[in-house]
Amino acid sequence: MKFSIQINEGPYQHQASDSAYMFAKAALEKGHEIFRVFFYHDGVGNSTRLTTPPQDDRNIVNRWAELGEQHNLDMVVCVAAAQRRGIVDDGEAERNGKDATNIDPRFRISGLGQLIEAAVQSDRLVVFGD
């Protein structure tokens, strides 16, 4: 089956990203396809490479990045939500005159159209959040 995943909550505060990660991993292990993972609302916070959890805890961002690398996942961070919350890549830094970036290179910033397209193209859109 072709899945897309929407994550609406930030890391650590909320289990949504953990559950989504486990769902994605299990689906891939079963041979399903993940068309896209879309990060929305505070979910965009799952993409900052500056995240530094205590050493004995999971690194939610790196975990997504590694899964993305391994399976060549399309992991999209909503641009409007990212701008509000200070998630920045090179393009956004230049466009908005910011002095730094923080996005992990496995993620990409794009528009909400990517979410609609994912919903239309996939057999199921699975939403994680409150």
Next chain:
Amino acid sequence: MSESIKKLMYLNRRAPYGTIYAWESLEVVLIGAAFEQDVSLAFVDDGVYQIVKGQDTAEVGMKNFSPTYFALGGYEVTKLYVEKESLEERGLTIDDLMPLTWEDEDDDWAEKDSIRLVSREELAEVMAGQDVVFSF
């Protein structure tokens, strides 16, 4: 971009200003309108407060985005399901909601109500008939 038309429902469950879900849901609806899918919105639980008329956010220092709902008709978003029980539980009636309408080009641009008052049971049926439910 899409080879088929899907039935997409945006399910709005939360009050408009305590969290950003309502506003960011509306942003998805507006962007999604360009995809020419079969779109509907549903308002349940505290989500019914999103379309209450006379919203004034001056005191909380947030943008009052409620006028944006009036734009939906122009984007061909014409089906707004409102759950009757959610209104009643909050002491509201349809008269407390904004008079949201759309113009039907197949009926000489007649102005028609966008809001469809449905029972919890009826809404469950409408939801079951969707291809995608975006939950906000």
